[in-house]
Each structure stands twice: as C-alpha cells, then as structure tokens.
Amino acid sequence: MDFLKRFGKRLGFMVLTMIAMSFLIFFLVEIMPGDVAQTVLGQSATEESVAALRARMGLDDPFHLRYLRWAGGFIRGDLGESLYMRGVQINTIFWRKVGHSIILALTALLFYVPLSLFFGVLAGVKAGKVTDSIISFFGLATMALPEFVSGIILITIFSVRLKLLPITSIIPIGENLWQNLNILFLPALSITFVMFGYVSRMQRSSMITVMKADYIRAAILKGMPRNYVIFRHALKNALLPTITIIGMNMGWLFGGLIVVETLFGFPGLGSLTMSAIKTRDIPLIEACVLFITFIFVLSTFITDMMYAYLNPRIRFKRGDV
Amino acid sequence: MKRQILILASLFAIAAMVFAGGQQDTEEKMILKVAEQVPNLITPGSWDGQAFSLNGSIYDYLIEMDADTGELVPALATDWSTPEGKVWTIKLRKGVKFHDGSAFTSADVKFTLERTQDPDLGHLKAQDFEILEKIETPDDHTVVITLKEPYPTFNFIFTDYNMAILSSEYDYVSKGESAPMGTGPFKLENLIPKESALLVKNDSYWAAGLPKADELRIYFVPDIDSSVSLLEAGQVDIVPQISPVIKRRLEALDGFKVLSPYQESRFIAMAQDREPFSDNKVRLAFKYTMDPEILAKACQGTLGKEIFYNETPIVNGLAQYKEIPFRGRDINRAKELLAEAGYPNGLTVEFFYASDHPYGTDIAQTVKELAAPAGINLDLKGFPRDIYLSQHWLNGPMLLTGWGVRVDPSMLLMLAYHSEGPWNESHMNNPRVDELIEMIRGEVSPQTRQGYYDELQDIFQEEGTVINLQVPYLVGVSNAVKDYRQPVTMLPQLKYATIE
Numbered sequence: 015m016d017f018l019k020r021f022g023k024r025l026g027f028m029v030l031t032m033i034a035m036s037f038l039i040f041f042l043v044e045i046m047p048g049d050v051a052q053t054v055l056g057q058s059a060t061e062e063s064v065a066a067l068r069a070r071m072g073l074d075d076p077f078h079l080r081y082l083r084w085a086g087g088f089i090r091g092d093l094g095e096s097l098y099m100r101g102v103q104i105n106t107i108f109w110r111k112v113g114h115s116i117i118l119a120l121t122a123l124l125f126y127v128p129l130s131l132f133f134g135v136l137a138g139v140k141a142g143k144v145t146d147s148i149i150s151f152f153g154l155a156t157m158a159l160p161e162f163v164s165g166i167i168l169i170t171i172f173s174v175r176l177k178l179l180p181i182t183s184i185i186p187i188g189e190n191l192w193q194n195l196n197i198l199f200l201p202a203l204s205i206t207f208v209m210f211g212y213v214s215r216m217q218r219s220s221m222i223t224v225m226k227a228d229y230i231r232a233a234i235l236k237g238m239p240r241n242y243v244i245f246r247h248a249l250k251n252a253l254l255p256t257i258t259i260i261g262m263n264m265g266w267l268f269g270g271l272i273v274v275e276t277l278f279g280f281p282g283l284g285s286l287t288m289s290a291i292k293t294r295d296i297p298l299i300e301a302c303v304l305f306i307t308f309i310f311v312l313s314t315f316i317t318d319m320m321y322a323y324l325n326p327r328i329r330f331k332r333g334d335v
Numbered sequence: 336m337k338r339q340i341l342i343l344a345s346l347f348a349i350a351a352m353v354f355a356g357g358q359q360d361t362e363e364k365m366i367l368k369v370a371e372q373v374p375n376l377i378t379p380g381s382w383d384g385q386a387f388s389l390n391g392s393i394y395d396y397l398i399e400m401d402a403d404t405g406e407l408v409p410a411l412a413t414d415w416s417t418p419e420g421k422v423w424t425i426k427l428r429k430g431v432k433f434h435d436g437s438a439f440t441s442a443d444v445k446f447t448l449e450r451t452q453d454p455d456l457g458h459l460k461a462q463d464f465e466i467l468e469k470i471e472t473p474d475d476h477t478v479v480i481t482l483k484e485p486y487p488t489f490n491f492i493f494t495d496y497n498m499a500i501l502s503s504e505y506d507y508v509s510k511g512e513s514a515p516m517g518t519g520p521f522k523l524e525n526l527i528p529k530e531s532a533l534l535v536k537n538d539s540y541w542a543a544g545l546p547k548a549d550e551l552r553i554y555f556v557p558d559i560d561s562s563v564s565l566l567e568a569g570q571v572d573i574v575p576q577i578s579p580v581i582k583r584r585l586e587a588l589d590g591f592k593v594l595s596p597y598q599e600s601r602f603i604a605m606a607q608d609r610e611p612f613s614d615n616k617v618r619l620a621f622k623y624t625m626d627p628e629i630l631a632k633a634c635q636g637t638l639g640k641e642i643f644y645n646e647t648p649i650v651n652g653l654a655q656y657k658e659i660p661f662r663g664r665d666i667n668r669a670k671e672l673l674a675e676a677g678y679p680n681g682l683t684v685e686f687f688y689a690s691d692h693p694y695g696t697d698i699a700q701t702v703k704e705l706a707a708p709a710g711i712n713l714d715l716k717g718f719p720r721d722i723y724l725s726q727h728w729l730n731g732p733m734l735l736t737g738w739g740v741r742v743d744p745s746m747l748l749m750l751a752y753h754s755e756g757p758w759n760e761s762h763m764n765n766p767r768v769d770e771l772i773e774m775i776r777g778e779v780s781p782q783t784r785q786g787y788y789d790e791l792q793d794i795f796q797e798e799g800t801v802i803n804l805q806v807p808y809l810v811g812v813s814n815a816v817k818d819y820r821q822p823v824t825m826l827p828q829l830k831y832a833t834i835e
Contacts (some may be wrong), residue, residue, distance in 0.1 A: 067455055099512040099528050106513075107528045173568075181564040187525075187533045187552040279561045281530050289373060289529055289557065292721055 020322055028315050035307045036088070040081050043296055088304065094297040104301050107286065112305065114191055115275070115282035119267040121198045122205040127260060130210045134217025134256070139244060141222050149214065157211025164207040165277045168200050183280040201278045205271070209263065217256045224252040254324055261317025265310030364549040365834055367816075368571040370562035373529055373555040379499035380451065380458040387496065388575065389532055389553050391826035392546075393434075394499030394517035397425065397444065398490060400742065402596065402820035402828060405652075407490065407742075411439065411500055411518065419779055420485035427476040431541045433502045434522045441472035446503035448480070459497045462757055463746065487779045491743035494824045520546035520830035529555055546830035547818075558691070566591065566811055572834060573819065574811040575827065578693040579635035585811050592814060595641070595807035596821035600650060600738040601694055602751075603702065603802040604761035609732050611682050615798050620672035622646060624706045625802065626664045633701035634694050634806050643805035647795035648738075648747060650805055652823075655744050655785065657792040669709035681710025687727040688735035690717030694806050699735055729760050736760060740823040744788070748772045752801075761800035768794060 068074055072083070087094055093104035130153075137149040156164065173181040183197035191197075224230060225248055233243045268283075275284035283302060290298035369388045379394060397412040414426040431439040450456065451464040466486055471479040482489065492498060501507070505516055515523055518541070521534035534551040554571060556562045562574045563581050567588065577585070577593070585591045605612035605621065612618050627644035636642040643651045650656065673681065688699045696717060703713040718727060728736060741747040750756050753772050754764040771791045778784040795801065812819055815835050820828040 070455070096528070102511065102513045102528050110527070180570070181568060182556070182561045182570075184554055184556070184565065184570065185530075186570070187531050187554070276557070279556060279558075285557070286529065292719070294725065 017322060021319060024315055024318055028311050031311050032308060035311070036085055036304055037081065039300055039303050039307070040084060043300055044077065046294075046296075084300070088301075093301045096295055096298055098293045098295040098298075104298055107298075108301055108305075111281060111283050111286045114280070115268060115271065115284065117191055118198055118201055118271065118275075118280060118282055119264075122202040122209070122267060123260075125202050126206040126209045126213065129206065130213035131217055131253075131256065133210075134214035135221055135244065135249065135252075137214065137218040138221025138225065138252070141218070141225075146218070150218070153211035153214045155211075156207040157215075159207060161204050161208050161274050162277055165200070165204040165274060168204055168207075172200060181278075183278040185281060197278075197280070201271070201274050201280050204274055204277075205267065212263075213256060213259055216259050217252065220252040220255045221248065224248045227251075250324075254321065257324065258317055258321060261313055261320065264313030264317070265306070268313070269306035269309040365547065366550040366552060367548045367573065367829060367832055367834060368552045368554070369573045369575070369829075370554045370556045370565050370571040371575065372559075372562075373557050379501060380456060380460065380497050387825055388551075388573075388827050388829060389534075390496070390499060390515070391519075392521040392534055392551055392829050393515050393519045393523055394501075395431075395519050396498060396826075397493040397500060399828070400494050400822040400824050402822040405742075405822065407494065411444075412493070415490050417487070417489070420487035420489065420777070421482050423480040423482070423489060425478045425480065427478065428541055429476055431518050432539050433505075433518050434516045434537065435502070435505075437502060437504055438475075439500070439502075439518050440475040441478045442475075443500055443503045444478045445470045445472055447498070447501045450501065450507075459757075460492070460495060462755075463492055463495075463749065485777050485779060487784075488743045488745060488776075491741075492746060494742055495746070496739075496824060496826055521551045531555060540830075542830070547833045548829070551829060563811060566813065569813070572813045572816050573827075573832075575821075576693060577809045577811045579697070579809065581811065582809050583635065590814050592812060594810045594812060594819055594821075596810060596819070597740065597808055597823040597825075598643070598650060598652060598805045599740060599808045599825075600648070601698055601804045601806055602648065602734075602736050602738050602760070603698075603804070604734045604736065605800045606732045606734075606760075606762045607764055607800050608762040611676070611678065611684055612732060612800065614676045616672045616676035617678070617682070618800065619797075620669040620676070620709060621706060621711060622662060622802065623665045623669035623672065624709045624711060625702075626705055627661060629705065630698065630701055630804060633697045634804070635697075636807065641807050645803040645805070646799055646801070647792040648752065648801055648803050649744050649788070649792060650740055650803070652740070653742075653744060655788045657789050659792065659796050662796075664705075666708050669711075673710060678710070681712060683712040683714055684732050685716050686713040686733045686735065687716045687718070687723060687731035689720035689723040689737070692720045692723075692737050693809065694804075695720075695735060695737075698804060702735075729758070734760055739825045742823060745772065745775045748791070749776065763800045765794065765798065 072080065075083075084094070091105070093108055096102045096104055096107070133149045133153075137146045140146045159167075169181055172179045179199050180197055183201060185191055185194050185197065230243060230248055233247055234240065271280075271282065272284040272288050274280070275282045276288050279285070283305070287299070287302040287306070289295075290302055371386065371388050379390060395411050397410060398407050398415070399410040400406070401408050409428070411428050411431060412425050413428050415423060417423045425444070427439070427441060427444065433439060448464060448467065448470055451458045451460045452467070466482045466484065466489075468481045468483045471481070473479060480489075499517060502516060512528075513526070515526075520537055520540050520542075522537050523532060524535045525533040532553045532555070534553070536546055536549050540546065554565065556565065559574070559577060559581065562571070563577065563585070565571045566574045566585075582593045585593055605618050607613060612621075625644070627638050627642075630644060631638035631642035634642050638644065644661065645651070645659075646662075647657075647659070673679070686699060686703070689695045690699075699713075699715055699717060703715055706713055713733070716727070716731070728734060738747070738751075741750075749772055750758045751760060752763045752768060753759065754766075754769050768791065771787050771794075775784055775787045775791070778787065808821075808825075810819065810821065817833045817835055818831045820831050822828070
C-alpha cells in the first residue's frame with residue numbers, strides 16, 4: 015500500500031515537473047533573439063510580408079494562448095510543422111530519430127552495464143591488490159577522456175587502422191538500422207568509455223562496504239562458498255547505489271548524446287536537436303528539448319521506484335514517503 | 336552457473352549480430368551516391384544553395400548552360416527571342432511531363448514567374464522580376480513576357496538556381512518541402528528529412544538517353560569531414576564543395592580525384608555606411624596592404640592560374656571583365672591615407688567570416704596579417720556558416736562571404752552593389768554606380784554596355800567597397816565517376832554522370 019502511495023505521489027510530481035518544464039522551454043524559446051517570420055522569409059523580406067506571415071502563423075496572439083495551443087498539440091501528439099522545411103510534419107522526422115537513439119542507448123547499456131558491474135565487483139572483492147589497481151586505473155583513465163576524444167581514438171583504431179567498422183554512422187538508403195547494426199558499435203563503445211569508470215568505481219566502493227558487513231563475515235565463517243556469498247548475499251545489496259547511478263544517467267543516454275551522435279553522424283535525437291538549434295527550427299527545438307526533459311523525468315521516476323522496490327527499508331516504511 | 340553461461344552466450348549472439356550487419360548492394364543498377372550538406376530549405380526560390388545536387392536533379396530550367404563552353408542551351412525553352420529587350424517570346428518544349436504525369440505547359444512557366452512576386456514567400460528573385468509587366472500564354476507552348484523597361488540580357492536570369500520550373504498544379508503551400516516535384520531527370524522516390532533522399536531515373540525525361548544513371552542517392556551530411564570519410568570509405572562517389580586542404584589529402588590517395596568545374600568568388604566587403612570604411616581613404620589604405628601572391632598561397636593555389644585578385648566584383652572569366660593592373664602593396668601609402676582619414680595611430684575593426692566554409696579561415700587570417708603592418712587591426716570573428724549567414728552577414732562592418740558567379744554580371748551588380756539591392760552586403764551607396772547598373776540592364780548595344788561596364792570597374796577600383804578573390808570551387812569524386820558536369824550556374828548536371 016505504501017509503495018502504491020509513493021508511486022502515486024511521485025507520478026503526480028512527474029506530471030507537475032513536466033508542466034513546469036514545458037512552460038519554461040516555451041518561455042526560453044520565446045525570448046531567444048530573432049523573429050520567426052523574419053527567419054522564414056530571409057533577410058530581404060519586406061516589413062509587410064513579415065507582418066502578414068506573423069499574423070498567419072498566429073505569432074501575434076498573446077503568450078498564454080500560443081503556449082496553450084502548443085502544449086495542447088503536444089498532448090494530442092501533434093508536434094507541429096517544421097519551420098525550416100515547410101510542409102514537413104515534425105512527427106515524420108522525430109520518431110524515427112527517437113527510435114534510433116533508443117536502440118543506441120540500449121546497445122550502450124548492454125555494453126557497459128555488465129562490463130562495469132563485473133569489473134566493479136572484481137575490483138571490490140580484490141580491493142588493494144594488483145587487479146584492483148589495474149581496473150581502477152583503467153576506469154579513471156576512460157572517465158577522464160571526454161567522448162569526443164575517446165570517439166576519435168576508437169575511430170582511428172577500428173575504422174582507419176583495422177578498417178573493421180564505418181567511420182560515419184549513416185544508414186544506406188533503402189535500408190534500416192536493423193540491417194546496419196555495425197554502425198552502433200563505435201558510438202556505443204565511446205559511451206561505454208565514459209560510463210565504465212563511473213559505474214565500476216561506484217560498484218567497487220559499495221562492494222567493499224558490503225563485504226565488510228557482519229552478515230557477510232558470518233556467512234564466510236559459516237563456510238559458505240565464496241562465490242555464493244559474493245553473488246547471492248553481497249551483490250544484491252551492493253547493487254543499490256549502482257542502480258541509482260545507472261538510472262540517473264538514463265536521461266542522458268536516451269536523449270543527451272549530442273556529442274557522440276554528432277561526432278559519428280548518427281541519425282538520432284541528439285544530432286536532430288543539434289541541427290534544429292543550428293537552423294533555429296523553433297518547433298523542432300521545442301519538441302526535442304521537451305522530449306529529452308520527459309526522458310529525464312521518467313528515468314528519475316523509474317529509478318526512484320526501482321530503488322524503493324529493491325530497498326525494503328523504503329518499501330515498508332510507514333508514514334512519510 | 337548455467338544461467339551465467341546463458342547470459343554470456345546471448346551477449347555473444349548480440350555482438351555477432353552487431354558485426355554481421357552488412358549491406359547487400361543492389362546489382363547492375365548504376366547508382367550515383369552524393370554526400371551533400373544538410374539542406375534547410377529546398378523550395379526553389381528560397382533555398383540557400385546547399386541542395387544543388389537534389390534540386391538540380393528534380394527540377395528543370397528554361398535555359399541551361401553548357402558546362403564546357405559556357406553557352407546558353409535550350410532546356411524546357413527551345414527558343415527565346417526579343418526585338419529590343421522589352422518583349423520576350425519564349426517557345427516551350429512539347430511533350431514534357433511532370434513527375435506526377437501532368438503535362439508541362441506555358442501555365443507552369445507563368446506560375447513560376449509570378450510566384451517570385453508572392454510577398455509571403457520571400458523569393459530570392461523577387462527584385463529581379465519586379466520588372467515584369469505582364470505574362471501572356473497565347474498557347475500551351477508559347478509564353479510572351481512584357482517587361483516594364485528593356486532588359487536585353489533578361490534571358491540569363493532563367494539559368495539562376497532559384498528559377499526551377501514548378502508545376503502550377505502542385506500545392507506548394509501545404510506540401511512544401513515534403514514532396515518536391517518537377518520535370519527533371521530524376522524523380523524523388525523517398526525523402527527522409529535531414530538524413531537522405533532517394534531519386535530514381537525519370538523514364539519519360541525529354542532528353543533522349545538521359546539520365547545515364549538509374550538511381551541517385553543523396554546523403555545529407557552535416558560536416559565536410561564526415562562527407563570526405565564517406566568518400567574515402569567508398570560509401571559515396573561525389574562530395575561537392577571541399578576545401579583546398581581536403582583537396583591535398585584526396586590527391587595523395589589512390590582512387591580519387593578533385594575536380595574544379597568553375598571559379599567562385601570570396602568577397603571582402605567593407606561597409607560604406609559605417610566607420611571606419613565610410614571614408615574611402617580607409618578603404619584605399621586597406622587595399623594598399625594587400626598582397627595577391629600571398630593570398631593565393633594561403634588558398635593553396637597560384638596567382639593568375641587558379642586564384643585571381645580583383646578590386647571589382649566582375650570576375651576574370653567573363654567578357655565584361657576589364658583588366659586593371661594591381662596597385663601594388665605599399666604600407667607607407669596605406670599609413671599616410673589612414674593618417675589623412677584621422678587614424679594616425681591605426682584602427683581596429685571587426686571582420687566576420689564563415690570559419691567552416693572552404694577558404695574562409697585561410698583568407699581571414701592572411702588578410703589580418705597583411706593589414707597589421709599599416710596599423711589596421713582586424714578583430715577576427717569566425718562563425719559556422721549558417722550562423723554567419725543568419726546573424727552577421729549584411730550587418731558587420733567587414734565581411735568575407737562566398738559568392739557564386741552570375742553569368743550576367745548585371746544580376747550580381749543589381750543584387751549586391753545597387754543601393755537598393757537585397758544583398759548589398761557592403762551597403763554600397765554610390766549614385767553613379769546605381770545609374771550605371773540601371774543603364775547596363777537597359778542597354779541593347781553590347782559596345783555601349785561594355786563602355787558602362789568599363790566605367791563601373793574604374794569606379795570600383797578607386798572608390799569600391801570590395802576585394803574579390805576568385806578561388807576554384809572543388810568537388811571530390813572517386814575515379815569511377817565519369818562526365819561530372821557543373822557549369823558556373825552552380826547546378827550539377829548529374830544526368831550526364833556515370834559510374835564505371
């Protein structure tokens with residue numbers, strides 16, 4: 015019951031955050047320098063034609079009306095029309111790229127979660143030994159490299175030297191992403207570089223804390239096999255902080271890969287956002303940013319719920335949630 | 336343990352899937368693959384010049400230019416004539432069909448020309464066609480255009496990249512960029528905005544045997560380095576608009592060549608309506624600091640061969656060009672002029688340019704070094720090209736902008752040097768120049784017209800607001816590409832190209 019109550023309350027907060035954020039995004043885009051009608055018509059447009067277009071696009075209506083129209087469209091699933099490519103519905107561009115980004119994010123998760131958990135546990139169990147030092151050093155080194163540096167290193171090794179993988183992640187015309195899964199490899203690997211150090215170090219330190227706990231000592235002294243103790247007793251408890259970290263980075267992973275996607279030319283949400291900003295395609299910027307916000311809010315919500323589910327102290331706590 | 340083995344096995348399976356992703360290319364079809372910059376607007380009349388391969392293939396023009404000789408050749412118009420430049424009779428090709436199957440008629444030409452005056456569109460040729468008085472269509476294949484005043488070189492406007500002939504039945508307001516359609520050699524089969532376009536051969540194209548390729552695949556790639564990577568990896572065959580540095584890189588590799596189909600201009604514009612260039616002495620002082628040889632080297636070329644330096648906007652290749660010897664670099668004279676203009680201790684001025692445009696950064700940095708000894712300190716403001724064009728171009732006190740060649744120079748003069756020109760980037764305001772431009776447009780006699788051109792170029796030399804560096808436009812192609820044609824109209828004629 016408490017869990018359900020917590021769920022309801024968090025869901026309410028999530029909706030409130032979204033409303034507040036949508037207002038903020040609309041307001042920020044509103045105060046951005048430059049006039050939309052002027053942008054559409056170009057530098058040589060006359061005053062009258064700019065005024066006429068403003069009226070036709072409904073730009074002369076009061077702020078709250080325009081906000082409600084825009085937000086209403088979003089709720090109905092109508093993301094509007096691109097400003098830079100007239101007649102092109104944002105829905106026709108947007109969801110394809112979102113799909114690509116989700117596939118990339120899942121691939122990256124598949125790469126870095128097992129890797130960093132495994133090495134994090136290993137380093138935690140072997141704390142202070144050579145294995146630990148090597149893993150920690152490698153983790154620190156990859157963490158310190160920004161993704162545009164690690165990306166270029168990966169391109170040099172896998173594409174230029176070994177010629178194994180494509181440099182640019184384009185999808186050949188007439189094919190889809192599923193037929194070209196190899197284009198996911200390098201972007202996912204460079205995300206792994208960024209996340210590995212972060213997650214494995216978190217896993218290592220929580221593993222060390224848990225391994226020192228009395229119940230683990232008791233289990234070992236009772237003569238239980240070491241691996242059984244590590245994987246059955248210690249790991250479950252040591253996973254909690256790591257899950258929070260992974261969850262908190264979900265938003266970034268699903269919507270904020272602007273650098274990685276731009277570097278590899280990957281046709282996802284990040285590169286779409288970048289191109290929308292570069293071309294000042296306001297409805298597209300709004301759609302991208304609002305969607306990324308949604309992903310962030312949603313991933314925080316899910317993490318929260320998972321944490322509550324995994325941690326009985328929160329799950330069964332009475333009273334305040 | 337079993338479960339762990341299962342997890343490991345599935346991870347391997349997924350990794351194998353990732354690596355297995357390959358592409359089976361379609362056999363026997365001749366496919367041209369181009370990497371082009373991401374087009375923003377592709378509607379003819381308002382595009383900014385980055386979708387040439389796409390638009391030059393979907394649409395046709397009334398008149399084309401022969402890429403080798405530079406002569407005007409019939410396309411959708413088979414014949415054009417005028418007694419004294421005021422009334423133009425244009426005969427249209429018969430039996431031409433739009434991609435939707437509808438017939439091409441004089442109504443479509445009338446629609447295309449009248450559309451330039453639509454105030455909601457911001458058409459880039461609006462000013463050029465203000466001269467229209469009436470357009471008559473006596474039959475389906477004849478258009479009679481009456482101008483308000485004579486304009487003997489009016490026909491050249493039809494080669495402009497914005498003057499693609501559109502269908503009068505197409506709903507441009509609602510369909511816009513989602514389904515561009517014309518009479519061109521290739522039909523748009525599938526467009527994924529900001530990603531790629533698939534075009535297929537137009538089987539009912541009016542020119543027999545054309546296009547030669549079966550398919551045209553265009554990838555919209557945001558930056559030139561990625562485009563060149565695709566070329567090197569064999570994923571595309573043609574990459575237009577590469578920089579001279581990339582040219583050297585490609586020439587060092589086997590299997591690629593760099594074509595230079597025509598020359599284009601880089602104009603250094605000095606705004607006449609604001610300090611310090613409002614004083615002609617400052618403009619002259621700046622011109623005295625230039626060194627064409629060094630500028631040519633900065634552009635990786637040889638002066639007089641690939642690179643040309645002028646202080647007028649008329650380019651060397653055109654008949655209207657007047658040879659004026661270079662004034663010579665003279666730092667002392669530049670200093671004197673600056674002192675006379677009230678800047679004995681030199682001056683600082685902001686210089687805006689597109690840092691990612693070929694030659695942009697090379698020219699800007701070299702010009703800064705050349706001007707410095709005279710006390711002219713250029714504060715370099717480089718921006719990505721889209722930001723430069725949308726925010727700084729037409730506003731800054733000093734600009735470096737890439738310009739394509741207009742076949743009839745009066746088109747360029749009207750656009751950029753007439754005081755009321757929409758792209759008057761140097762804010763030039765010289766009554767005599769305005770008068771000469773208008774006389775050039777109305778003059779029937781080529782000799783008299785050339786006289787006006789000569790006077791104009793002398794004025795530019797002494798009082799002008801521009802330095803014109805002519806640089807080669809470069810296209811990187813794989814050796815398999817044959818017969819790539821691109822005349823100075825800037826539109827690639829991919830209908831001739833083949834892959835061997």
